[in-house]
Amino acid sequence: MSERTKRQHVVPRFYLRYFTQADGELWTHDCISGNARKTTPEKTAYETNIYTPVGEDGVRVDLIEDTLAKIESRAAEIYPDLLSFKKLSDVAKLDFAVFLATMFTRSPAQLRQFAQFMGQMAVWGSKHEMEREYRAKERDGSLSEIDAAVWELLQNDQLYELSVDRRVGLLAFQQADTLAHLMTRMTWNYEISEGQQLATSDNPMFWVKGDGPTYVGAGGFGVGNPHAVIPFPLSPNVILRLDWRPDIVWKKLGLDRRRARLANQYRAKHKERFLFFRDRDDGLCSLAMKYGDPVTLLSTGAPSQNVRVVRKLT
Numbered sequence: 109m110s111e112r113t114k115r116q117h118v119v120p121r122f123y124l125r126y127f128t129q130a131d132g133e134l135w136t137h138d139c140i141s142g143n144a145r146k147t148t149p150e151k152t153a154y155e156t157n158i159y160t161p162v163g164e165d166g167v168r169v170d171l172i173e174d175t176l177a178k179i180e181s182r183a184a185e186i187y188p189d190l191l192s193f194k195k196l197s198d199v200a201k202l203d204f205a206v207f208l209a210t211m212f213t214r215s216p217a218q219l220r221q222f223a224q225f226m227g228q229m230a231v232w233g234s235k236h237e238m239e240r241e242y243r244a245k246e247r248d249g250s251l252s253e254i255d256a257a258v259w260e261l262l263q264n265d266q267l268y269e270l271s272v273d274r275r276v277g278l279l280a281f282q283q284a285d286t287l288a289h290l291m292t293r294m295t296w297n298y299e300i301s302e303g304q305q306l307a308t309s310d311n312p313m314f315w316v317k318g319d320g321p322t323y324v325g326a327g328g329f330g331v332g333n334p335h336a337v338i339p340f341p342l343s344p345n346v347i348l349r350l351d352w353r354p355d356i357v358w359k360k361l362g363l364d365r366r367r368a369r370l371a372n373q374y375r376a377k378h379k380e381r382f383l384f385f386r387d388r389d390d391g392l393c394s395l396a397m398k399y400g401d402p403v404t405l406l407s408t409g410a411p412s413q414n415v416r417v418v419r420k421l422t
Contacts, residue, residue, distance in 0.1 A: 116173055117154045118216055118310055119384070122184045124149035126191075126343045127308060127386050137383040137393050139400040144393050153310055153382060159214070161278060172281060176210060183207035190342055193298050195358040202292050208340060208350075209288040211313040213280045217380040217402060218311070238262060290331055291338070291350055299339070299347040299361045304368035307392050308341045309379035316374055318351060339371055344386045347371060373399075 128134045128149065136152045137144040159176065160168040182203045189196060196204065212218060242259050245251040315330065318337040331338065338350035347363065363371070372392060376383060376399040383396040 113173060114156050114160075115154045116156070116158050116160070117149075118158060118214060119153040119308075119312065119382075120176075120180045120183075121149040122180060122187070123312075124153065124308075124384060126187070127384055129386055135385050135388055137385075137396045139379070139381055139383070139396045142397060144388070146388075153384070155216075158216075158219075159278065172278060176214065179203075179207050179210055187342070190298075190348060191346060193358075193360055196296070198292075201296070202288065205288040205291040206284070208291060208313055208338070209284040210281070211340075212287060213284050215311040215313070215380065217378070218280050219278065220380070220402065235262065287331065294331075294338070294350040295353050295357050297349045297351075297356060297359045297361055299349050299363040299367075299371075301345045301347070301363040301365075301368040301371075304365045304372070305344045305385060305387055305389065305392075306341045306347060306368060307344075307372050307375050307383050307385040307389075309375050309384060310382040311378050311380050312375070313338070313340060314374075314378045339374065341371075341375070 124134060125132070133146050133148050134152075135144050136147055157168065159172040160170050163169045186196065186200050186204050186207075189200070190204070238259070242251070242255060245255060315336045315338050317333070318335050330336065334352045336352065340348045340350070342348050349361070372395060376392075376395040379396070379399070380402055383392060385392050
């Protein structure tokens, strides 16, 4: 029986190798420490047992980690075709869309945000149930002073805190299949930067709003919005661009210096902690620190000040 993998990469090693120098190393900027260090893909972007929760029997469940390994293996086979600017077959396109979908759901930013959402829903549900019981006692005259005091305390979110293990966010993987099939319907093109190196991050798969109205109307939300653009960096000078424009498909598009810098700005804004790039670049380091706060991927409208997501690395 082979020994299970405890060091699990939040960004696949094969993917980061496309951002390395000839010596096999790349730069990792950590916005928490403010430092940039040169290292190998094997020694960066990993956490202990992040994708292997403990089951009811006390044994680690390796299903997600094993599935990710298979998806990465297939994506690694397709990658050279993408960097050769080829048009993928329908099968290969779906396989790589699955990889992109898991790159979204596996990111620490997504896990944190989804866990926070689940925590907010738990708080909301608990408060709703307690208010129902409180009002019932109030109506039948059985409300005690203790009930009233506890109710007053629960109305002040600053007096208590709910801690949610970030691994609750692993439920986000349920979105991957839907997201992958949605992305196969999008238009795929290549954007090539000649004069500005492109960075990637620990949250490399996200969507931004392209040209179009500033509001999101009946056209849909998220990736389904007709103005959604997914800019996924393949290498220090190539972005795989997914959007909903039917007029151009599998084309090589130029990316001027201004737009390349904008792409890096989006990358810095959407990272969780780490920015990765091939060549030492003080501008990218400054950009990483400018957007040092973790990305906010969703807003639920529920109270969040008493929900804290905790990291457990054992």
